[in-house]
Amino acid sequence: MPNxxxxxxxxxxxxxxxxxxxxxxxxxxxxYREKITNWPAFPGSGFKGVWADHxxxxxxxxxxxxxxxxxxxxxxxxxxxxxxxxxQAGALIPTDARLVCLPVxxxxxxxxxxTSRLALRLLARDLELAGHLDLPQLPAEMPDGETAYVCGxxxxxxxxxxxxxxxxxxxxxxxxxxxWAKKIAAWVxxxxxxxxxxxxxxxxxxxxxxxxxxxxxxxxxxxxVRIDDVTKTVAxxxxxxxxxxxxxxxxxxxxxxxxxxxxxxxITLQTLLDEYATNALTLQIGGKASVGRGRVRCLxxx
Numbered sequence: 001m002p003n004x005x006x007x008x009x010x011x012x013x014x015x016x017x018x019x020x021x022x023x024x025x026x027x028x029x030x031x032y033r034e035k036i037t038n039w040p041a042f043p044g045s046g047f048k049g050v051w052a053d054h055x056x057x058x059x060x061x062x063x064x065x066x067x068x069x070x071x072x073x074x075x076x077x078x079x080x081x082x083x084x085x086x087x088q089a090g091a092l093i094p095t096d097a098r099l100v101c102l103p104v105x106x107x108x109x110x111x112x113x114x115t116s117r118l119a120l121r122l123l124a125r126d127l128e129l130a131g132h133l134d135l136p137q138l139p140a141e142m143p144d145g146e147t148a149y150v151c152g153x154x155x156x157x158x159x160x161x162x163x164x165x166x167x168x169x170x171x172x173x174x175x176x177x178x179x180w181a182k183k184i185a186a187w188v189x190x191x192x193x194x195x196x197x198x199x200x201x202x203x204x205x206x207x208x209x210x211x212x213x214x215x216x217x218x219x220x221x222x223x224x225v226r227i228d229d230v231t232k233t234v235a236x237x238x239x240x241x242x243x244x245x246x247x248x249x250x251x252x253x254x255x256x257x258x259x260x261x262x263x264x265x266x267i268t269l270q271t272l273l274d275e276y277a278t279n280a281l282t283l284q285i286g287g288k289a290s291v292g293r294g295r296v297r298c299l300x301x302x
Contacts, residue, residue, distance in 0.1 A: 004258060004269045006277050006300050007130045009188050010042060010097050010251045010285070013295040015220045015244035018042055018286040027221060029242035034098065037118075039215045040245045042097040042285065044253060050283050051094070051298070052076035055276060074260050075272045091260045091272055097253035098122060100184070101203075102211070103246050104218050107162035109155045111248065112204045114163070116211035117141070120180060126254050130301065136179035142207045149174040151181050154201030161204065164218060168206070177205055187301050188250055190280075220244045244293060255300070278302070 018040075023030040034041045052072070056062070061069055077090030100123055101113040117138055124135050139149055148161045148168035155161050156170035181203035182196075189195035206214070226238035255277050257269045281298040288294065 003131070004273065005130045005254055005256045006273060006302050007126060007132075007187075008047075008094065008097070008253055008255050008277070009100075009297075009299045009301065010047070010253075011188055011297040011299070012245055012247050012249045013282075013297060014247050014292055016247075016249070016286050016294045016296060017242060017244040017288050018046060019242075026241065027243045028240040031219065031243045031245055034096070037098075037215075038212070039099045040219060040249075041099060042251055042253070044094040044096045046285065047097060047253070048076065048090070048092070048094050050285050051092075051276070051281075052090075054281055054283055071267055071272070071275065074267045075276050077261075088261050091257050091269065092276060093256045093258065095126075095253045095256075097251035098126075099215065099249065100252050101250040102214060102218060103248035104163045104214055106155055106202075108157045109202050111202065112155050112161070112163060113199060113202050113248070113250065114204050114206050114211060114214060116206055116208045118208045119211065120205070123252060126252060127301075129254060132301075136176040136183065139174050139177045139180070139205055145207045145209055147171055147207065149177045149205040151178045151200050151203050155204055163204075163206075164214070166210065168210075174205075177203070180205075184250075188299065190299065218246070220246045242288070244288075273302075 018032040019029050020032050022028060031040050032043055033039060055072060059069060059072065061072065073088065075090055075092050078088045100119055101115050103111045104114045106112045120138055127135055146168055148170055150156055150161060150170050150172055152172060159170050161168045161170045181200040185196040185199040189199060221241055221243050223239065223241050225234045227233065228235040257273050260267055260269060260272065277300045283296050283298055284294045285296050286294040
């Protein structure tokens with residue numbers, strides 16, 4: 001399995017709204033969340049559609065003409081066109097992208113890239129499935145719910161870390177924390193020592209229960225309106241709130257390639273992964289693209 005599985009990273013460059021339709025709470029348009037953890041996530045189906053569209057645009061091939069390119073057809077599949085041409089599954093199979101680091105406003109350092117032991121444990125499991133076996137061990141269990149593990153003093157003031165309206169006792173030099181910061185920084189910011197350094201000094205591991213709380217309260221919620229062209233006031237019924245994953249959020253998922261559905265010997269699992277799951281991409285994912293939402297960096301870790 002490791003030979004045909006890769007990890008993909010999504011780094012939000014602007015607030016990103018992956019919606020689920022109308023909500024039932026105070027947020028009219030909430031983001032997509034995992035059922036079990038309730039963390040914000042990106043569905044694999046939505047990522048695959050944007051991923052495929054990027055390469056169709058690059059090849060100057062309309063989506064309706066996907067069947068004319070054997071490699072694109074093998075990689076991303078083909079829908080039934082209703083004219084007797086049957087559908088075909090794509091060989092590249094992305095899982096949902098799970099949250100790894102949530103950016104949270106910090107009194108020191110402007111913001112912190114926050115994670116938890118559970119988030120790191122889930123990431124480690126995915127990395128092992130992708131063939132990465134030389135991973136750091138998880139940091140030690142938190143002594144209490146009022147402690148944050150940090151790298152250096154980039155986030156701490158008098159040995160305290162202040163995130164939103166919460167404060168924690170800052171503990172530096174915890175074994176394996178810096179190792180995880182270094183690994184993630186190298187994967188998300190390859191060949192960019194400056195940003196790798198920024199990531200490491202802003203990296204914080206929080207108690208699981210605190211991370212869960214922040215994934216529900218530290219997302220971006222904005223109020224939107226539509227102005228009536230005549231009255232120049234808010235149109236009736238056109239005031240709503242929408243939620244977005246904040247800029248700088250980092251997520252990760254798996255891309256598997258288990259078989260090629262076309263029988264042409266020149267198209268193999270390896271050629272598809274090398275062609276479509278190697279180079280860094282800049283994509284627009286989710287809704288609200290016309291107001292600058294959803295700009296995302298996508299990187300692949302072989």
